[in-house]
Amino acid sequence: MATIGDVAKAAGVSRSTASYAMSGKRPVSRATRERVAEVVSALGFTPNAGARALATSQTHVLGLLVQFHEDEFAPAMLQYILGISETARGLGYDILMATEEDGAGALRRITKSNMVDAVVLLDVTDEDPRLDDLRSAEKPGALVGLPGDCAGLDVFDLDFAEAGRALIDHLCGLGHRELILVSPPAHVFERGGAYAWRFRDAAVERARAYGARIHAECGESRPPAISASLNRVLDRYPEATGMVVHNDASVVALRSVLFERGVRVPSDLSVVSLYSSDFGRDFSVPFTAIESAPDQLGRMAVQQLVRRIESPKLDEPYVTRFISPELLDRGSTAAPRSAPNSDR
């Protein structure tokens, strides 16, 4: 591989001039600038990343910490990863992705060795064990997902509480008063997946405000338990006219469950959910739903990180930003057949 020394020699200038000609950080005469450029492309020169990082303390790499919890629905994760990767590249950054179990260890490794300039954490939980390490790392960090304590970090998430309310508003606005809510699996609550209870608690409260009954249950993450749990809850509350599904695995399985039961949507049952439209497209999930906007969240996180990296030490305050939920009507809801409360 050609080094900057080779470039300098071939162009008949010093290494510093070669460097400045390429970076533009110092005026260089047009003639030498062009000569250097020619030599660079003739030699196919590309600066050595390690050497540059050593000299500048900047790697132009972002760390991406992905965590695959047991029993989690992995496919939806890809949307976040892609959004982050593409945004990063657009801003001149590469992505170092760590998927290992020990997220805190991975964080320390890539951060302390200076492999990355900053790091984004996916799938953050309420008391995420990675956050202490993130705070003591002297690299900016952004989270996708809301932890219990946001101090010292930039946090981005969907407004799940508002999402829950919006879906209840939608169903109750149509006249539904007997609802089923399928939440994420119990282990998501257990490990502190705050989005699960933020959504549920807000939905339940809002439903009560309408005087509606809402039956909240946890979904499952693996077949055949997924379908079994959906069948169970449908058996238990036959009078329900509306269903809110806050769980990817369940929403994918729901269609066949409803087919098998002969339940028509929306005439027999109105269904609403929360997922990304890419996800809905890939799996032909046809329900009216809040857009979970994974690409947008990833983009915001990366943009904030890059600003922190590149802005010269301005102590911008840390932000916690919630995306407002947007409802995409796919026609899976209608007014209930019978008047509310009529068969109680």
Add this chain to the structure above:
Amino acid sequence: MATIGDVAKAAGVSRSTASYAMSGKRPVSRATRERVAEVVSALGFTPNAGARALATSQTHVLGLLVQFHEDEFAPAMLQYILGISETARGLGYDILMATEEDGAGALRRITKSNMVDAVVLLDVTDEDPRLDDLRSAEKPGALVGLPGDCAGLDVFDLDFAEAGRALIDHLCGLGHRELILVSPPAHVFERGGAYAWRFRDAAVERARAYGARIHAECGESRPPAISASLNRVLDRYPEATGMVVHNDASVVALRSVLFERGVRVPSDLSVVSLYSSDFGRDFSVPFTAIESAPDQLGRMAVQQLVRRIESPKLDEPYVTRFISPELLDRGSTAAPRSAPNSDR
């Protein structure tokens, strides 16, 4: 951040001794070794990756080139990515992941700047434009997917031809003689997705050897075209008793299509496919299928790469390795109701 100079000073030794004490590449007295170790953990010393890479020409990072073709079914890709990432970590390597459109450009960038020690390419096509750059990069490269020309590269793929034959054997062995084959979408063939025709051609040939009729069609990648195309082919060949689906998007959509048509599996129709068991689990796809083994392919690619990186210049010949297809019987096939050929 502490440097090795800090460690050396605190331990009262030279920097070289500190280095050797940590690497073990030279005998160091027990006493100083322990003192260094203490200081290291007290200071939380981690070597600077850029400096180390500069000194050793090794980054302990593997490049991962992911490509998301338009209209491709992205979720299945995650399995490959995870297999690769986890295997790499187990061997002491991190993953630099590039997802941009211009795969050849990404390859050049990470390779020429020495950001990675080697690179694995996913979703390789017959005349993959990245391969020229890979060959002229002085880094080892491994492919997942079979290109037209494997020279100078290590290649890993499922034996799709054998997979096609195995599925035909399975159906024809049960007595089916009227078959439908749903291949990947036409644009996969167009851009040189060799797995598509390797599978199809072998399946068609094998079916003919049984004297069976096989109707090969391309699937679609987006709703509602996916379901529409499945319905179309089922309409066109009502006498078919067996179906081979070689397309993730179609296989996910197939269940509801069959439900809606009132077609029972396997009593009305035997269905076989090809996908990973993780995929089948996540999307409750219940068909007898060849395991596509993404994790295994990723693992093989990484292992080979690491051997090439770490083996001192032994000119091991390049390999092209095919995984033998394994059929997982999920009970979605049975003998056809009517004797073969009876209604022709």
Add this chain to the structure above:
DNA sequence: CTGAAAGCGCTTACAG
């Protein structure tokens, strides 16, 4: 068993 020193390939004050 240990140290002083060179070198990896850049960038960037310092000088002119």
Add this chain to the structure above:
DNA sequence: CTGAAAGCGCTTACAG
């Protein structure tokens, strides 16, 4: 407008 030189933080022959 340009060059010579120091320095980033490691590793590893070279010497002892």
